[in-house]
Every structure is written in C-alpha cells, then in structure tokens.
Amino acid sequence: MTDMPDTTLTSDPSHDAPGDHGDDAAGYYTPGEPIADTKAPGGPIEERWQTRKFEARLVNPSNRRKLSVIIVGTGLAGGSAAATLGEAGYNVKSFCYQDSPRRAHSIAAQGGINAAKNYKEDGDSVHRLFYDTVKGGDYRSRESNVYRLAEVSTNIIDQCVAQGVPFAREYGGLLDNRSFGGVQVSRTFYARGQTGQQLLIGAYQALERQVAAGTVTTYTRHEMLEVILVDGKARGIIARDMVTGEIETHLADVVVLASGGYGNVFYLSTNAMGCNVTATWRAHRKGAYMANPCYTQIHPTCIPVSGAHQSKLTLMSESLRNDGRIWVPKKKADCEKDPRDIPEEDRDYYLERIYPSFGNLVPRDIASRAAKNVCDEGRGVGPAVEGVRRGVYLDFSAAIERLGKDGIEEKYDNLFDMYARITGENPYETPMRIYPAVHYVMGGLWVDYDLMSSIPGLFVTGEANFSDHGANRLGASALMQGLADGYFVLPHTIRDYLADGPFEPVPADHPAVVEAEQSVRSRIDHFLNTKGTRSVDSYHRELGNIMWEYCGMERSEDGLKKAIDLIRTLKDDFWRNVKVLGTAEGLNQSLEKAGRVADFFELGELMCIDALNRRESCGGHFRAESQTEDGEALRHDETFAYVAAWEFAGDGEPPVLHKEDLVYTAIEMKQRSYK
Amino acid sequence: MKVTLKIWRQPDAASQGAMHTYELDEVSEDMSFLEMLDVLNENLNAAGEEPVAFDSDCREGICGMCGLMINGEAHGPEVTTTCQLHMRSFKDGDEIVIEPWRADAFPVVKDLVVDRGAFDRIIQAGGFISVNTGSAPEAHSVPVPREDALRAFNVATCIGCGACVAACPNGSASLFMGAKITHLGELPQGQPERDERVVSMVAQHDHEGFGGCTNIGECTAACPKEIPLDVISRLNWDLHQAMRHGH
DSSP states (O other), X not given: OOOOXXXXXXXXXXXXXXXXXXXXXXXXXXXXXXXXXXXXXXXXXXXXXXXXXXXXXXXXXHHHTTOEEEEEOOSHHHHHHHHXXXXXXXXXXXXXXXXXXXXXXXXXXXXXXXXXXXXXXXXXXXXXXXXXXXXXXXXXXXXHHHHHHHHHHHHHHHHHHHHTOOOOBOTTSSBOOBOOSSOSSOOEEOSTTOHHHHHHHHHHHHHHHXXXXXXXXXXXXXXXXXXXXXXXXXXXXXXXXXXXXXXXXXXXXXXXXXXXXXXXXXXXXXXXXXXXXXXXXXXXXXTOOEEOTTXXXXXXXEOOOOSTTOOOOOBOOGXXXXXXXXXXXXXXXXXXXXXXXXXXXXEEOHHHHHXXXXXXXXXXXXXXXXXXXXXXXXXXXXOEETTEEOOEEEEOHHHHHHHHHHHHHHHHHHHHHHHHHXXXXXXXXXXXXXXXXXXXXXXXXXXXXXXXXXXXXXEEOGGGBOSSSTTSOOTXXXXXXXXXXXXXXXXXXXXXXXXXXXXXXXXXXXXXXXXXXXXXXXXXXXXXXXXXXXXXXXXXXXXXXHHHHHSSSSBOHHHHHHHHHHHHHHHHHHHHHBOOOSOSSSOOHHHHHHHHHHHHHHHHHHHHHHHHHOOSOBXXXXXXXXXXXXXXXXXXXXXXXXXXXXXXXXXXXXXXXXXXXXOOSSSOOEEEOOO | OOEEEEEEEOSSTTSOOEEEEEEEOOOOTTSBHHHHHHHHHHHHHHHTOOOOOOOOSSSSSOSOOOOOEETTEETOSSSSOGGGOBGGGSOTTOEEEEEOOOOTTSOEEETTEEOOHHHHHHHHTTOSOOOOTTOOOOGGGSOOOHHHHHHHHHHHTOOOOOHHHHHOTTOOOHHXXXXXXXXXXXXXXXXXXXXXXXXXXXXXXXXXXXXXXXXXXXXXXXXXXXXXXXXHHHHHHHHHHHHHTTO
C-alpha cells in the first residue's frame, strides 16, 4: 500500500543460477514455438501508440455501417467499446447474461480509477504511471501495452466528466484525487466508494444512447456458448437466449470478448455469482491462447466465510488497513475467547512484527499470505469452517482512542455498516474479522498490441485479456484498463482489421455454423440427460476448495500435481453424475451453471499446469520452492521473464506452451523488498 | 432456525402461477436471505423438484439484479437490497411469503424473476448526455461546485433494481426516473438536453405502462439506496419548465 524501496537485482546469493529451476510441469505440457507481439511499432516507447494509430488503416464512414461487430460483455470494457463503435457508425450487437447491461460486475469496484493527470502537481506523469504499473506487476507485463494504458488514462477522465460521472470534487469545483494502492502520488479519481458503479452507469448510458440511435442492438439475458470460426477467422457466436432457451446464431465481421475474469473458478470470490470463463474458454478451445492463467489477485481484507452455506465473499476497502491493526492471539487456546479479554501481551501483531517498516500496510499478496500462515498454524479466529478458523482481527480500538469514534465514523462509516450488516457484529466495539479472498485475475486470453487474440478477428478487452497487469494489478487500475481498452484503444486497432472488409457473408448453413450449434446443443442435452445424483453447485464448491487449497495463496510442486489429479477425477465424475433438472426450453439456472462449471474444470487444470511450470514467485503467484531465506517471494528473471501462452491441443491432450519473451527497454527490472 | 416459505412459482410468462409452501430447517442467522434460498434449492434439486428461479448477481447490494417482495415489502424488512438482507432479521418459526416484483410493466419471466427491460428503454429515451468518445473537453475546463456534484452523486447511486415500482400502489417508476433527471440536471454538462430529456423519458415511462405518481412515498421508503422523494418534485419541475419552453 505504500511505495516499496527497490533493490536492483544483481548478485543476490540466494538466487539459483539460470536453469536450476527444473521443469516441474514436464509431462503435463508440450513445448511449442515462441510467440511475439508483431503489432507494436518499434522506436521510443513514448511514440509507439501515436505511430500505431497513424499506421492502422482507416475505414470510410460510409463503409462502417456495412461492417458488423459482436461484443460479448457490457462491463467497462465491453460497454464502452459498444458505445464508441456505435458512435463511429459500425453495426454493433452487444451481449450480456444479466437482465440489463448496467449490471456487469465492474459496478462493484469501490476505490477509484487512476489517471496521470498530475492535477496535484506531485510529480506524477505518464511515465510514472507506466513505471508504477510495470513494477506493481512484478515485471511480467508487456511494456508497450502498459505505456499506452498510462498514456490514454487522462482521456478517460475527460470523457467520464463530460458524460456526467459525479466524481468527488474540491470546494473550488475541481476534481479531487487521492493516493491509492501503493503509490506515492495522488492520481486516483473517485466517487465515494462507488467509483465502478458511476463509471459503468456512464458507459451504460452512452451505450443506451446508441441503442436509441439504432447503431447498437442489445441482447440481454443471452449467454455466449461458442465462437464461430470460418477460414480461421472469428465470424460470430452461438448464444443461448436464457429466457426462451433458444439457441441463436449471430454472425458478424469481428468478435470482441469483454467477458471479464474467471475468479469464480475458486467458487468463493468477490466476483458476481454469474461471472464465468465460458466465453473466453470456448474461444481458447478454438485456438485462442490463454496467457498466464495462474496469475490471481487475492485481496487481504474480505469478510471471512461464515459457514458451509457461503455463496460469495465481500470485499472491504483496503483503506481500512490505514487505521486498523491486524493481529491474532499468540496462544491457540485464546482463539475462542472474546478478543477484548485477550491482554495486549498475548496478542501477535504479526505484520508489524515481521515487517516493521511497512507493518499493516504491506502489499496485498504479502498481507494475504501472512494471514493464511497464522491460520494454518491454528491461530485463526472466528467460526471454524470445516475444522479450521480462517480469520484474523482488524482492530480499530487504538484508532478510536486516537481519533475518537467520530473520527473513525467519518472515514469508514459505510464500511463499518456493511460489516455489521453481514456479520451481525459491531466493529466499533469488537475487532473486525477479515480473511483474504480471490478478487481479480491478471491472466486471460493472449492478445497482441492491437488487443487481437491468436484467432484473427477475435479481440479481447478488459479483465478477459492478460495484457496490462503482469503478475499483479495495482489498486484503481482495473477500471482504468477496462475503459482505456473500450473507449480509446480497441476503436483504433479494430479498424485496421475491418479495413480489409467488406467480408464475404457467412451463410447460416455454413458447416462451421452447423458444427458450433450442434456442439452447443449436444452439451446441453448431455447435462439434462445425465440424471445423476449431485448438484452443479456441489461440484463447483468442491472444485473451488481444490483450487483454493493448492492453487491459491501459496502453490507448491506437490500440491499442484495433487490438484491436477483431483480435478481430473472430479471432472470425470461431474460429466457422469451431475443432476440438472428442468428443460432446455426456457429459463433454467441450473443448466446455465452446469455449462460454466464444466469450463471451470478445464480452466482449473490449466491454471495448475501454468503454476507448476512457473517455478518462481512473482506478484500474486507464490511458489513455496521459490522464496528467500526470510520467506519472501523470489523471482527468477533469467528463466521466467516470459508470458506463458497456452494453446489448447484437444481433450485429454497436454496443452502446448508458447513463450513470449518480455523485453524491457524503458525500465530496469528490480526485485522488491518490504522489510 | 426453522422457517416456512410460501413462494410464488410460475413456469413461464404465459402460465398461471401459484404459491407453494416449503419447510426449511437448519437455517443459520448468518446466512443471507439468498443463501437461505440457495439451501432450499439444493434440497429441492436433491428431491427432484426444479429449483426456484430468482435473480441475483453481485450479492453486494450494488448491481441491482436481485429483488423480491418479502412479506409484502420490497427487499424485505430492512432498508437494503435482498442480497444484503440476512436471516438474523427473522426468527425461528417465521412464515416468510416471497413473491416477484408486482407491476404490470415488469412481467414475470419465471418464478421470482421479472423483466425490467422497461428501465433500459426509459434510459434510451434520454437518460444520458450526448458526448461521443474523444470529443470531451479537458475535465477541469468546467468546474462543478462541490455541493452540486455531491447532490448529483447522491441520486446517481440508484441501482435500477425496481423496488420503487414494486412498492408503489400505482406501479409508478417516477423515483427511478426522477433520480436520473436530477443526477444529470444537477451538472452543467446535463443542461443542454435538460428539457428534451424529461419530456422523452416521461413519455417512454407512460408508454411502458408504469402508473402515475400520487405522492404516496412508498418508493422512497423501499429504496435500498434511500433516493429521496424530492427527485420527483424535480422531475415535475423540469417537465413543467420544458412545457413552458414549448416542448
């Protein structure tokens, strides 16, 4: 949460020599040819985006209405792209599984959106935002993409203000900024704790304006179940109308996936209930590479699980760590006691003890792992779920003494209310309990500088792609990336592809269409006809437990191999024994979930293989085998400075690994330290 | 605790619906209301009866997807969304009646799921500021007084759940519409289209079959985001002004 000093990576004796890391995933994958982004122009990093925008071919306005675009997802990345491409005059079809585009999960983002406006004159700049983002991503992102993100960030704020997004303002009427997520400059724009909501409503209104103008058609309660490839190019999707059950074919000249992240592979996460991997996974199975799937962000300050009935987890803003002190009892015997009865000398303020200079403000991954460790030791607090207490105290009593109850109320009242509503406990009187939860995935479909996947004509934006956050994402940068991609990047890069049009129309009875439709129907038939004994949710929960245990905050060779076996066994059982009632005609929520969980199984296995391959610790990925003597994360840049782009090789076949080397010309790689 | 649930079941929009009674045991007070329904659904699935369809997504009270009439109250007894309601608001032995939103403009899709597409169409009619991507001026070129920005924000928090409509004896969406008209009308950027916005949105509202407002105030009492009733006064004022301007 605060900026970290750097130590240049040179002669750390604890580093293994290059090549010493073995290949833990040998046998689980097939090595493939290296890949590289071919779209980013060379030259100074500051000029690349301008060059690309100039070189990307234009489409004559009168030709645009003859070109059609499918966009799956209506969050910040998809909604903004649909609005912008509609304004430009293309024919846009926009799909979402919710009943309205306004409900996409971008809406739940609390903290804010970064932009290099330097309104505070505190030394911020495009270059500094670029630097912070690459460093925050632990040097595992592609520098050209990140620089562009920082560059267009300022346009986003202008656009949103013009749309009527009510950002927080100062008394003089100018926009307010705060410091957020581990940086020393104040570059975060916010609308109380509901920034995501306000930005999404802005994009949604722009989208609905285009619906009224006739350029965009929305398909709500529609779920994409397959991508259609004709001559190797993405030319449409198969979607299910979730109300009528009808299987529909939608054809277009280009397909954009803005379908969000796959954190729900863990069953419990801060994602919305419906968030899923199906759109991107179906594309992956058709040839789109999946990049760095194991990079998961786990947020340290969530409300702990209260019982086996838990359906999702709720994030509490990490700003709470500014004033709260995190502790657990020193003695296991005290874990059941009322925390107020535990004397000061029997409390272990473990973050302050282990990290004296950063204390409770260590970065997200470190705070998360430390909480796991103390709970694994048996010193967790709160209700035991499946035999283990998974919670640590976040104590405001010292802050209340210092600032008064009023002072704390003013800063955190809405968070305290939310906590009280969910837990039934009053955090002004008794310490909060928190525990880490899956929050965001940095991995996603591989894209080039144009945001095009390895399938021509298939573009991927927002959380669904892998491109900007490396191995870890900074706070307030997800909103920035979603809107950057949708408003300012994709509309420029997609035109270069569309300039090849007009494209030959695809007949509705084209073999590729028929094949895609049949595969969707046969999956649905299978789920309904299996008539097994176990519910979809029970499988999903068990898969989530496996992922959380072995591919969560800490991963090891043995654990990951075990997880892969467990997932394969459970997947086989799922296909033989799942119980889905009802019919394919009409709304059937169990059927919807069955398809999503089926894809989560395959994704989960790939995440474990990816984590197994990467025998280093970087960002949100911590490998037990790769740590310093003090137990800190240890990167191995000589061996692992690459993007792992996985190609689907067929059911039951090991996936193919293509490596994209990460080359930094504008920034020096450094190892972080928090002591 | 043990509760008795009386739930509206309706196979699809065309079919007749009816109340069904289910007994549910081992409900913990830490469960959210929707988690209680998840447990019911697992039990139904095991017993071979199709689970109850209901909408939810974020389960954090912000997406607006969930919404049930619980014992006759939109979102139930607390001022919050259905997903943020917890079973500690009920007690052992309670009978809980669960229905979908009741309004002509929100037809039932299945069981507790309704179609709120009318809200999207009201926004399409004018709930936006016309500014194409890339054409925006520098954000600081138009200062907005802090108080105005705050007032705009306070009503922009509407989540579009439809509780206001479900609670209103007239089935009016005036609170929803008033919130948007006030949000955009408080800001300098919203002024150029202010007259046209209110006229178009009101026309669409009436076209969708929502009822008129008779200042009963059930809407604001049910609103999980506590949108104040005076946004409807603002709506009426703007409509009056627009008509004076010749719309």
